[in-house]
Amino acid sequence: MTTDSPVSTAYTTYHKGAHVNTNHKAHADGLVHFDHATEPLYGAETTYQENPELYQTEWVPKINAYRQAIVDAIPKEYLVPQELLAGVDLDNDNFNATLIPAKVLDEESLKITESTATELVAKIASGEYTSVQVTTAFIKRATIAHQLTNCGMEILFKEGLARAKELDEIFAKTGKTVGPLHGLPVSLKEHYYFKGRVTTGGYVCNLTNVTPEHGVTTLTLEELGAVFYIRTSNPQSLMHLCSYNNITGRTRNPWNTSLSPGGSSSGEGAISGMKAAPLSVGTDIGGSIRAPAAFCGGFGLKPTTHRISMAGGVGGGEAAYNTIKEGVGCSMGPMANSVEDLELFMKAYLDSEPWVAKDQQLIPVPWREVPVPKPQELTIGIVYDDGVVKPHPPVVRALKEVAAKLKAAGVNVVEWESYEVYQVAEICNVLYDYDGNYSSLKKFSTSGEPLAELTKHALKFGKGDYSLSVREANFYVNSRESYRQKYQDLFNSRGVDFLIAPTYVGTAPKPNTVHYWGYTSLWNLLDQTCVTFPSRVFADKNIDVKDVDYKPRNEHEEYEYNLYDAEKSHGSPVGLTLVGRRYTEEKALKAMKVIDEIISA
């Protein structure tokens, strides 16, 4: 690789932080001295004031232009005919959008989009399908998905088809694929840098942020043969387990469009739930892969940090923009409709050894082949309650039904006694905001945009706008490490291989309501492997009756438990999460395969 290769250009783009940030003091001795003190980044105020005038005059026009570009890029001929939506109020009705594609799509497109990514790459590689055929099918279905859920944040259908055509020509000429994902349409969460495109991460100020190169993972997937055809929505600041941002508004849940798809990988959850993407890519620092996967009925893997590169994205891995925060690590990982497809992503990605030349932060652990365990070889702990907020009735029932099926199949099922979850969640909340919300407040103040309700909530996490001293922060960092060790000791001493736990207190909630992250953020602070999966159980208002006599143990439980609405939840999929130890993605996916076969039977 030479310095001026696109690859190395990409990295210097993301990683020239030292130069961007250096306060160059050319001393007499000719040495360049490093100092943050007069670094302009540190001049900004730390409390946020909305600026309606600035916002209206400078930014709202940019928002409107951005929205219009999405409308213009939608192929009208693929839209759902109005008669099928007559009298439907998507935002308020319990409307199940997942039933629509079968009524609209041609037979071939339906067949293709109902296939797994693993099946599709095999059929493209064998010449049974062309990438253009497959991409066209997903463009048709993605048009429907966007129309019904508003999952798209940037539409790249034209570009995707052009790329598919290119790949088909290479295959026709050489008889070879460019990589294990040759010709496969892959949807991308919007906040990863995309070459030559605007990348916002849900921040209005970023509507002028044209990123010159792909993020490292985007680039890697492209080199593996992926076809990018859509970038999907994420909420303002990326810190909601929900979807609202001031640029494209809210995203709807495919199973009930009046409910939330979860977040922050909101669009990825929705497009995957609509089967309008065979493979999707999310990021997760507090539940952002797991919540959307669970609420939208799909699978999602949150790997241990530093296995998949975060380099080159708004809100993470931006050394050049000073936003790497190490208190809690963010993970990137795949979302899909089958376990096999999660493994397809991980194996293809890690076999390319991105740690050699793409991102020095990655640990050099290739994809390790491990055997599929027999049910009898698995000991799984079930988490019925984290000791802070009792899960809603459909979730408790799903845990019991899954436990019963696993037990019947020979799995050694035990009950997991939760351990100091509230303390861990509090440490996590402090570390989210331990820079006094500096990096996010700075972005908000650039546009003066109004703050969404859940943004206000997230900005109050931990110490809020107070920037901790390193001495104070080390208290939490040390406690984090202590809990990581304590949990490793607990897994060992209790002889448990995996846990099955709620992904959230309930099924898909009403928009902008989720406050408690403990069921997911626990595993971010501990940096353990998580696979979210559909329990095959659906909320049923006739069985999952709300316990009106339940006495909440604390304010969090009082708020969160009372969010349960049996009528609204009826028919929602219950997504649970398999929790493994650090760095055990290979074992977790093999165990997941066994569990999914058992509970699907």
Add this chain to the structure above:
Amino acid sequence: MTTDSPVSTAYTTYHKGAHVNTNHKAHADGLVHFDHATEPLYGAETTYQENPELYQTEWVPKINAYRQAIVDAIPKEYLVPQELLAGVDLDNDNFNATLIPAKVLDEESLKITESTATELVAKIASGEYTSVQVTTAFIKRATIAHQLTNCGMEILFKEGLARAKELDEIFAKTGKTVGPLHGLPVSLKEHYYFKGRVTTGGYVCNLTNVTPEHGVTTLTLEELGAVFYIRTSNPQSLMHLCSYNNITGRTRNPWNTSLSPGGSSSGEGAISGMKAAPLSVGTDIGGSIRAPAAFCGGFGLKPTTHRISMAGGVGGGEAAYNTIKEGVGCSMGPMANSVEDLELFMKAYLDSEPWVAKDQQLIPVPWREVPVPKPQELTIGIVYDDGVVKPHPPVVRALKEVAAKLKAAGVNVVEWESYEVYQVAEICNVLYDYDGNYSSLKKFSTSGEPLAELTKHALKFGKGDYSLSVREANFYVNSRESYRQKYQDLFNSRGVDFLIAPTYVGTAPKPNTVHYWGYTSLWNLLDQTCVTFPSRVFADKNIDVKDVDYKPRNEHEEYEYNLYDAEKSHGSPVGLTLVGRRYTEEKALKAMKVIDEIISA
């Protein structure tokens, strides 16, 4: 493993930080809230005042008792006869202690102690030697080493022999070894927790710090069959590239007892240089393995962080004591007299998979077998000057002679253009002290002990006693990551596999003089693999003449370059350092083997 196994006890001992530190506020809701604010640790003042009265009355007696215990534990019959030292002033004469053992030791002890660790474990495992034989030989030589260099900080000869006897009995009974290090004497740097012993890390206040369990690496080595017979010296606060502490004073350099052995693994450098330990274990956050190895003529490996466990040691890995600082990571690694022995340690250690149950911070990368490269397959960059401080004449000559030999052997040798070393070193200095020296000042204030000159120097690094805010610290953390990526890009774009660089500006310096760490700390901040090795070149006052006309480029160079004293340095070994990429310890040791064969020929 059960919760009450010694292993898990050990970890809860080190890792109960969350509990030790928690400010328990039993709220009405029954939840335990986490807060650092009233954490007693944060009450202490941040500027240090010596307290002579407290020190004299409470601590000096403890120091004297500690010293007496060392004297009492030395077997007088093994001491060097006075006639051999007649008229010798160890502290001021250019006295070469490495020549003494051959004049004193019996033939068998000499033969054993001149063997490599690899040879010894093989001979113990084959029954040719017993562990008692081998341990006795090293006890004899260690007695001489301590007498001449003051390398010992705690003498465990009795305990070592008892353990050796135990292992011999197991072997006699079962015909099996307990592990790959069965019966091998291993010396330990003093700051790792040792079960039931005082662990100081050079802090007087820690003379009452009896550590209930071994540190994780100590425990692991013991499980692998190691025999511990001596714990060796480290300087006050562990932050000198030299040796002085108020408990045992200074340690001498084996090759010239009036010079420094380097530090902070001072005693390990000296005992290894005296061949009084077949395998030693150092830690390195700024050069603490490499400087002693270089100054004492041995080999030392500074691995990438999180390959060897730091859990359970003063000044690092102490979650329970709030001293984990993540700005710059500390590495533990082996020191020895051959490349093979470094590999023996790494392979034995990593094959035991300590990441499964011992330390969750370790990355799960086992020892990977890689082929020994042909000289023609290696491209090595030579660092003649880091652009800040020009190396002393013996070091420059060693670099040229090594480069010439490698070239002649077919290695592709290129000149490495140094890149922004001063900036990287400044970032590193800020991150060393970014908690405002809190964790060290707190320890000093407990005893009121006087500060050593080099401690005062280290406390002034970066922002000194000013505790950065997280927001300020993130500037340096982001810049660190940028430089790590930049250096990976440089290695790739320049097509270089390894660098050979000075370990320090010069050979072993006079005590308490080293101020500039750039040649070593650069690789700590970048977290790259380093192997320090003897160049087989020795300083020669007749060849390595000081350039009196040299015009220093800056204050650092003016100070450091002028430390060169051709007379004093005469006969000192020049230790250089092989620098590899992150996580490439396997490749680095194989390359080191090839290089050592070439330059030793």
